[in-house]
Amino acid sequence: MTITLWILQLLFIPVLSPVFIGLTRKIKAEFQNRKGASIFQPYRDLYKLFHKDEVISEDASWIFRMAPFVTFGVTLAIGACIPIVSSALSASPVGDFLVVIYLFALGTFWLALAGLDTGSAFGGFGSSREMMLAAFTEGGLILSLLTLVLLSGTTDLSSVATTMRSLPFSSIAPVAIALLAFAIALLSETARYPFDNPATHLELTMVHEAMILEYSGKRLALMEWSAANKYLLFLTLGATLFFPWGLAHTLSLGAIVVGLIILVAKVSLLCLCIATLESSISKLRIFRLPDLLFTSCLLGIIAIGLII
Amino acid sequence: MDTKHLIQKYLPEHTEVSISGNCIIVPVKAADLVALANGLYRAHRLPLKMITALDETRDGGLYRILYVFGIPQAHKFITLSLQTVSEFPSLTPSIHEASLYERKINSLFGLSPTGHPHPRSIILHDNWPKGTYPLRKKFLWNERPPMTDTDTPFSFAHIGGEEGIYELPVGPVHAGIIEPGHFRFHLAGEEILNLEPRLGYSHKGTEKLFETLPLEKKVQLSERIAGDSSFTYSLAFCQAVETLMNIVVPARAKHLRVVYSELERLANHFSDIGAIMTDTGFNFGGAQGARLRERVMRICDRLTGSRFLRGVNTIGGVTKDLSKEAAHTLSEELVELRTDFAEVMAIAADSSSLINRLKDTGILDPKIARDHGCTGVAGRAVGIQNDARAQYPYAAYESLRFTMAGAQEGDVEARFTVRIEEVYTSIDLILQALEALPSDSIAKLQPPVLPKNAFAVSITEGWRGDMVCLVATDSTGSISRVDMRDPSLLNWPCVGYAGKGNVVPDFPLINKSFSLSYTGGDM
Numbered sequence: 001m002t003i004t005l006w007i008l009q010l011l012f013i014p015v016l017s018p019v020f021i022g023l024t025r026k027i028k029a030e031f032q033n034r035k036g037a038s039i040f041q042p043y044r045d046l047y048k049l050f051h052k053d054e055v056i057s058e059d060a061s062w063i064f065r066m067a068p069f070v071t072f073g074v075t076l077a078i079g080a081c082i083p084i085v086s087s088a089l090s091a092s093p094v095g096d097f098l099v100v101i102y103l104f105a106l107g108t109f110w111l112a113l114a115g116l117d118t119g120s121a122f123g124g125f126g127s128s129r130e131m132m133l134a135a136f137t138e139g140g141l142i143l144s145l146l147t148l149v150l151l152s153g154t155t156d157l158s159s160v161a162t163t164m165r166s167l168p169f170s171s172i173a174p175v176a177i178a179l180l181a182f183a184i185a186l187l188s189e190t191a192r193y194p195f196d197n198p199a200t201h202l203e204l205t206m207v208h209e210a211m212i213l214e215y216s217g218k219r220l221a222l223m224e225w226s227a228a229n230k231y232l233l234f235l236t237l238g239a240t241l242f243f244p245w246g247l248a249h250t251l252s253l254g255a256i257v258v259g260l261i262i263l264v265a266k267v268s269l270l271c272l273c274i275a276t277l278e279s280s281i282s283k284l285r286i287f288r289l290p291d292l293l294f295t296s297c298l299l300g301i302i303a304i305g306l307i308i
Numbered sequence: 309m310d311t312k313h314l315i316q317k318y319l320p321e322h323t324e325v326s327i328s329g330n331c332i333i334v335p336v337k338a339a340d341l342v343a344l345a346n347g348l349y350r351a352h353r354l355p356l357k358m359i360t361a362l363d364e365t366r367d368g369g370l371y372r373i374l375y376v377f378g379i380p381q382a383h384k385f386i387t388l389s390l391q392t393v394s395e396f397p398s399l400t401p402s403i404h405e406a407s408l409y410e411r412k413i414n415s416l417f418g419l420s421p422t423g424h425p426h427p428r429s430i431i432l433h434d435n436w437p438k439g440t441y442p443l444r445k446k447f448l449w450n451e452r453p454p455m456t457d458t459d460t461p462f463s464f465a466h467i468g469g470e471e472g473i474y475e476l477p478v479g480p481v482h483a484g485i486i487e488p489g490h491f492r493f494h495l496a497g498e499e500i501l502n503l504e505p506r507l508g509y510s511h512k513g514t515e516k517l518f519e520t521l522p523l524e525k526k527v528q529l530s531e532r533i534a535g536d537s538s539f540t541y542s543l544a545f546c547q548a549v550e551t552l553m554n555i556v557v558p559a560r561a562k563h564l565r566v567v568y569s570e571l572e573r574l575a576n577h578f579s580d581i582g583a584i585m586t587d588t589g590f591n592f593g594g595a596q597g598a599r600l601r602e603r604v605m606r607i608c609d610r611l612t613g614s615r616f617l618r619g620v621n622t623i624g625g626v627t628k629d630l631s632k633e634a635a636h637t638l639s640e641e642l643v644e645l646r647t648d649f650a651e652v653m654a655i656a657a658d659s660s661s662l663i664n665r666l667k668d669t670g671i672l673d674p675k676i677a678r679d680h681g682c683t684g685v686a687g688r689a690v691g692i693q694n695d696a697r698a699q700y701p702y703a704a705y706e707s708l709r710f711t712m713a714g715a716q717e718g719d720v721e722a723r724f725t726v727r728i729e730e731v732y733t734s735i736d737l738i739l740q741a742l743e744a745l746p747s748d749s750i751a752k753l754q755p756p757v758l759p760k761n762a763f764a765v766s767i768t769e770g771w772r773g774d775m776v777c778l779v780a781t782d783s784t785g786s787i788s789r790v791d792m793r794d795p796s797l798l799n800w801p802c803v804g805y806a807g808k809g810n811v812v813p814d815f816p817l818i819n820k821s822f823s824l825s826y827t828g829g830d831m
Contacts, residue, residue, distance in 0.1 A: 028591060031591075032591055032592055032594075032595030032596075033595060033596070033599065121476045121477065121478070122483075125476075125812070193589060194589070194661070197589045199591070201483050201484030201485075202483070202484060202587065202816040203478070203482060203483040203484075204478065204812050204813055204815050204816050205587075205816055206483075209483075213483065278589075278591065279591055280592070280659070281589075281590070281659065281661040281662075282585075282589045282590040282659065282661040282662045282664070282665050283589030283665070284661070284665075285664075285665065285811065285813070285814065286813045287811060
């Protein structure tokens with residue numbers, strides 16, 4: 001049964017991630033009085049890209065060629081070890097919160113390398129901006145998760161999710177503050193507003209898009225797909241750690257199915273929140289972004305301060 | 309004020325002048341040019357509207373350079389006329405806005421402005437063969453000169469010295485679907501130290517084509533200089549020809565021209581207001597702007613059969629009339645459109661994150677703006693009072709009431725609010741014109757007989773700024789030269805100055821707030 005759950009987890013993220021990108025876009029379109037594309041459009045885009053030829057710059061090294069596989073692989077690995085529908089993976093040796101955070105960092109690192117690799121001006125821009133954001137985001141991300149870790153006394157994310165349900169009422173303040181810190185980090189890590197505009201066509205304003213500007217065809221598909229995976233991973237982490245209700249604790253088929261449905265509902269709700277945010281504000285000026293990320297960091301410190 | 313008084317007022321005593329169309333022509337010698345031009349520009353504060361050249365060598369003459377100064381409110385232009393063989397004294401050291409015109413004449417006619425501090429080629433690129441000048445008469449319109457390779461790249465400004473300053477070339481191919489243009493940034497991290505646009509990628513030889521096409525095709529060509537300004541461009545051309553032919557356009561046609569001009573402005577201002585919001589990432593506003601623009605374009609389509617109002621202008625008037633019912637429906641639609649727009653703008657004004665992005669971004673220094681002859685929306689946003697509808701009233705604008713929009717700050721927000729004000733003005737102008745619509749004919753058509761060796765100037769206020777059109781005829785009475793000065797030509801350098809000191813990710817927003825035409829400047 002554990003094997004089945006592993007396989008299920010391994011498939012869950014890549015299979016479902018495009019639909020949540022599609023859903024977020026659809027909700028945004030609704031907010032703009034537009035009809036918008038179907039929520040399954042990202043699948044068609046991926047299918048299209050996988051059937052296209054690639055153009056790779058002759059200045060590109062093996063790093064450029066490898067990066068899509070690494071970033072995609074990293075999202076698969078994380079998908080397999082975080083609690084998604086069940087907390088029964090607590091025995092997994094890779095479910096440690098630091099492992100997860102630094103696997104994400106590994107993906108970001110490769111993405112930034114790939115942006116620099118072809119020597120194009122925009123790739124360099126994207127990478128430099130991404131590294132600035134990544135460096136500032138890391139603090140908030142670690143501290144917010146550390147709050148939960150300290151509350152539950154374990155660094156294993158599945159166990160954290162289990163204990164989160166039985167926390168005393170007094171921990172609600174630190175958890176809420178940590179959630180805020182996590183939410184800011186989530187927006188930065190997944191290249192959403194107010195940090196980055198996933199829909200922009202303006203090469204000078206891009207962060208994530210600038211790094212993958214040189215990619216085309218199949219590798220671009222992998223890059224787009226891993227970005228979608230990362231988006232779903234962060235939403236799932238938020239949903240299972242901060243709102244752990246509905247997580248299956250046994251390995252019965254029924255519990256897993258119910259867990260799955262509840263998770264999809266929770267993640268869809270988070271997509272609605274993000275789409276609402278993206279429809280109601282403008283992007284921030286780039287030099288105001290570190291302020292926001294410092295806020296995330298500070299909130300994390302406050303949350304921990306409340307516990308200790 | 310009649311012509312005699314104007315001559316007395318603006319020109320030195322005993323100046324020899326002649327009159328052609330709406331121009332007071334003053335023949336000048338090279339030695340007197342700079343002093344005379346400075347007298348008009350500095351002492352009398354007459355705006356320089358255009359500098360252009362004519363090739364009269366086929367008629368046994370020389371090259372002629374015309375310096376057109378506008379006299380606001382007087383419907384007249386003082387035109388200094390200088391004959392030359394190969395070079396002419398540059399006005400640029402004393403009148404900076406002459407620079408681009410002189411460089412253009414240098415590139416396309418091969419006449420060199422002596423004393424110009426930096427007469428780099430514009431429009432034509434390095435692969436264009438040296439010594440080939442497309443606007444000379446002996447260059448045939450369908451000639452395709454062999455492209456040459458060159459080792460002398462375009463000389464951009466250079467900032468050296470400090471470590472960490474680097475150049476970023478952007479374009480001419482962009483990530484989005486926009487017109488081609490190259491921007492050379494000098495950056496320190498994200499901060500823009502210097503920015504230079506380099507254009508010419510969409511040069512199509514429009515001016516040359518004007519020389520060969522028959523008259524009715526010339527009207528069509530004028531609609532296609534910049535598709536988003538089809539109506540105002542063809543209006544500028546038609547008005548210049550009407551002046552040459554002494555046609556008195558019927559009052560109904562004049563009012564309809566106001567209606568169509570303002571519809572064009574509405575469509576484009578909606579589009580720009582939306583696009584500025586999109587570029588800050590405020591998607592709601594962006595989508596609403598696109599929707600409002602589409603509504604106006606559908607109205608245009610319904611009224612004239614063309615979303616871009618093509619085929620509407622003709623020499624002597626317009627081709628599409630409005631029935632009483634159509635006029636009534638249009639008025640009702642516009643009133644509703646005004647409410648619709650006001651609702652969207654109320655939501656936008658409530659968004660502090662949007663206003664924060666617009667405020668203090670891309671500030672254009674008023675002195676730099678004036679020196680470059682910055683015109684249109686961008687000019688009005690730094691307090692330059694410049695609106696051809698008020699200063700050189702054409703069509704029926706003289707009989708309609710409106711106030712010129714304006715702001716002082718010169719930032720993106722100022723350009724944004726000037727456009728918003730102008731949307732309300734445009735709706736109001738259309739409503740006034742429809743209310744007062746006279747019942748005479750929509751066009752006065754007459755055989756196209758043009759005077760010989762004459763020229764006329766016409767100015768219209770497009771949604772970007774004023775468009776100046778000069779039409780000249782040769783010794784056979786056929787049109788030998790048409791020059792259209794797009795507001796973009798003067799405003800492009802201002803974009804570079806407005807970008808300085810900002811961060812790179814704000815540049816697309818700054819650029820959008822100017823919303824200039826590549827094709828209009830490149831011709």
